[in-house]
Amino acid sequence: MGEGKSDDANLVTSLVRKNKLVEAATNADQYLGRVQWLEFLKETFDRTCDHADPATLGLLYQVWTLGSNLVMTTNYDRSLQWACPDQADFRVWDIEAQAEQLSAIRNGRVSRPTVWHLHGQIDNVSNLVLTSSDYAGLYGNPGKTPSKYKAAIDSLKTLLKSHKFLFLGFSLKDEVFLRQVVAVNKTYKGAAAQHYAFLPPRDADSANLDDSGIQALHYDDHSDLPDLLSSLAVEALRSPPVNVPVSRYIVDKREGLYLFGGRGDAFFKLYDDALRAIDRQLDIFSLKLGRFRREHEGTLIQAATHAKIRIALLDPRFPLPDGQGNLASIREKEEKAQEGAIRRDVAEWVDLFARYRQKVAAGEITEGQENGLDIRLYNILPTVNLFAVDQSLFVGPYLLNVEDRDTPTFLLRSEAPGRTSMGDTMFNVYKRHFDAVWNDAETRDIADVSDNEVSAWKAGRSFGPVAS
Numbered sequence: 001m002g003e004g005k006s007d008d009a010n011l012v013t014s015l016v017r018k019n020k021l022v023e024a025a026t027n028a029d030q031y032l033g034r035v036q037w038l039e040f041l042k043e044t045f046d047r048t049c050d051h052a053d054p055a056t057l058g059l060l061y062q063v064w065t066l067g068s069n070l071v072m073t074t075n076y077d078r079s080l081q082w083a084c085p086d087q088a089d090f091r092v093w094d095i096e097a098q099a100e101q102l103s104a105i106r107n108g109r110v111s112r113p114t115v116w117h118l119h120g121q122i123d124n125v126s127n128l129v130l131t132s133s134d135y136a137g138l139y140g141n142p143g144k145t146p147s148k149y150k151a152a153i154d155s156l157k158t159l160l161k162s163h164k165f166l167f168l169g170f171s172l173k174d175e176v177f178l179r180q181v182v183a184v185n186k187t188y189k190g191a192a193a194q195h196y197a198f199l200p201p202r203d204a205d206s207a208n209l210d211d212s213g214i215q216a217l218h219y220d221d222h223s224d225l226p227d228l229l230s231s232l233a234v235e236a237l238r239s240p241p242v243n244v245p246v247s248r249y250i251v252d253k254r255e256g257l258y259l260f261g262g263r264g265d266a267f268f269k270l271y272d273d274a275l276r277a278i279d280r281q282l283d284i285f286s287l288k289l290g291r292f293r294r295e296h297e298g299t300l301i302q303a304a305t306h307a308k309i310r311i312a313l314l315d316p317r318f319p320l321p322d323g324q325g326n327l328a329s330i331r332e333k334e335e336k337a338q339e340g341a342i343r344r345d346v347a348e349w350v351d352l353f354a355r356y357r358q359k360v361a362a363g364e365i366t367e368g369q370e371n372g373l374d375i376r377l378y379n380i381l382p383t384v385n386l387f388a389v390d391q392s393l394f395v396g397p398y399l400l401n402v403e404d405r406d407t408p409t410f411l412l413r414s415e416a417p418g419r420t421s422m423g424d425t426m427f428n429v430y431k432r433h434f435d436a437v438w439n440d441a442e443t444r445d446i447a448d449v450s451d452n453e454v455s456a457w458k459a460g461r462s463f464g465p466v467a468s
Contacts, residue, residue: 008027008031011027012024012027012031015027019173022130022131022132022135022176023132025130025131026131026132026133028040029130029131038126041076041122041125041128041130042125045076045077045122045125046122046125047077047078049078049082052079052082057079057082057083058226059168059169059225059226059229060079060080060082060083061083061085062226062229063080063083063168063229064083064084064085064086064113065229066166066229066232068110069109069110069111069113069114070104070109070110070114070116071113071114071115072115072116072165073115073116073117073118074117074118074119074129074170074174074177075117075119076117076119076120076121076122076128077121077122078121078122080115081115084113084115086112086113089112089113090112090113090114090115091112091113091114092114092115092117092121092123093114093115093116093117094117094120094121094124095117095118095119095120095127095129095138095149095152096149096151096152097116098151100114101116101151101152101155102155104155104159105155105158105159108162118138118152118156119134119138135176137149138152138153139153139176139177139179139180140153153180156180157180157183157184160180160181160185160192160195161184161187161188161192161193162192162193164193164194164195164196165193165195165196165214166195166196166198166232167195167196167197167198167214168197168198168225168229169198170197172197172199172209172212172214178212181195181212181213181214182211182212185212185213186211190213192213193213194213194215195212195213195215196214196215196216196217197209197214197215197216197217198217198218198219198225199216199218199219200218200219200221200222227276274387274392275296275299275300275303275389278303278309278389278390279307279390280307280308280370280390281307281308281309281310281388281389281390282303282307282308282309282310282388282389282390283309283310283311283312283386283387283388283431283434283438284310284311284312284386284387285312285378285382285384285385285386285433285434285437286311286312286313286314286382286385286386286387287313287314287331287342287382287385287398288313288314288341288342288345288346288349289311289313289345289349290341290345290348293345293348293349293352297352297355300352300373301355301356301359301365301373304356304365304371304372305365305366305371306371307371308369308370308371309372309373309374310374310375310376310434310438311349311373311374311375311376312375312376312377312378312437312438312443313346313349313375313376313377313378313446314327314331314342314346314377314378314382315346315377315378315379315443315444316328316342316343316346316377316453316457316462317453317462318377318378318379318380326462327381328342328343328462329462331382331398334398334401340457340460340461340462343456343457343458343460343461343462344458344460346377346457347454347457347458349375350446350449350454351454353373353375353446353447356373357447360372374445375445375446376438376443376444376445376446377443377444377445377446377449378437378442379440379442379443379444380437380440380442382398383397383398384396384397384398384430384433385397385398385407385409386430386433386434388427388430388431388434391413391414391427392411392412393411393412393413393414393426393427393430393431394409394410394411394412395409395410395412395430396408396409396410410426412424412426412427412430413427414427414428
């Protein structure tokens with residue numbers, strides 16, 4: 001402390017080193033005085049997005065992909081807001097937001113991306129929960145004084161009872177908070193919702209989770225977290241995909257239908273996450289899949305060891321009748337793409353398949369009825385882009401002068417329990433379309449492409465007539 005109170009500063013520093021953070025904050029508040037203490041907190045936590053390294057926000061962005069619009073934090077800063085992809089509809093709850101919390105409990109969900117700052121947020125610095133008296137004000141003292149935020153604590157307990165919580169970046173060493181979790185679990189004799197906590201090695205044995213209903217999920221290194229969260233994001237696809245802005249999709253979960261207004265970066269991440277967690281089958285119908293191939297060759301070949309993968313691409317030599325030109329060239333003009341882009345990307349898929357066959361021949365991959373990678377080139381007019389992974393199917397049209405990221409796209413589910421939903425019906429229609437293309441007499445295996453064709457395609461040349 002720069003106030004001539006070195007002994008007091010040493011005491012606070014010692015408490016911090018011993019991880020006695022509430023005691024440290026209580027003493028710092030007392031020694032500095034309330035005004036200077038609040039100024040210190042404001043200076044420490046009231047930062048703008050410009051202060052953050054964008055690369056460090058990646059994990060927070062992934063938090064918004066996990067299937068819940070409500071994220072609870074005991075932090076005071078705005079970092080979760082900075083990472084939220086839906087800034088227009090973003091909402092903040094301070095410690096208590098009575099009407100909103102009641103609505104969340106009544107409806108079982110929150111409709112807009114919301115951060116609940118359970119211990120307060122920096123825009124209301126005098127209300128932060130940090131010292132022992134602050135904790136008593138929020139949680140109360142058992143048998144003595146009740147909480148002055150009764151609605152907040154009642155909402156917390158109700159959500160702990162009825163909803164699954166994932167604790168991330170939260171070591172569970174906050175004993176006061178943990179007591180709330182334990183109390184709920186004991187009240188319902190272990191029948192409350194199951195909770196989970198990602199914990200690093202140093203906290204593997206130190207967190208006291210007895211009677212809490214929290215299952216520890218240990219990881220070896222912080223670098224493992226992105227992949228872990230990606231896997232969870234795929235599971236979250238069973239709920240509305242909240243990492244795409246709410247304003248950008250229409251959802252009828254009962255019918256298994258999700259309509260996106262466009263395929264932005266967040267939407268393409270659904271493809272990526274789904275691929276990483278593929279269980280049994282992946283079918284793709286597309287023109288060329290250049291970005292997909294570049295980013296996922298290793299993941300794709302690895303998935304082929306346990307899942308059946310079928311990829312149908314446009315045959316670059318496919319001509320239209322009556323000399324109207326080569327379809328690949330025409331589509332490149334429609335997309336305003338570089339001439340020869342489709343041919344070059346398909347040629348790269350020929351090379352990828354050759355590398356895959358080398359792994360099979362070397363015994364690194366054992367093919368069977370339920371796994372393996374097959375690629376075929378189709379000879380029909382492509383009308384839709386289709387990506388079907390297990391029971392989820394993404395489908396959207398090819399449109400003139402419309403980029404992929406702006407193309408309306410459906411996500412269809414064939415998992416509505418106990419009945420045939422609209423999503424299930426549409427899923428089956430598009431799967432039949434894929435199977436018809438795959439088995440069409442004019443569709444050929446990519447292994448049958450000649451070396452001369454590959455050489456020409458890599459040079460951007462066509463084997464068929466070129467569109468004029």
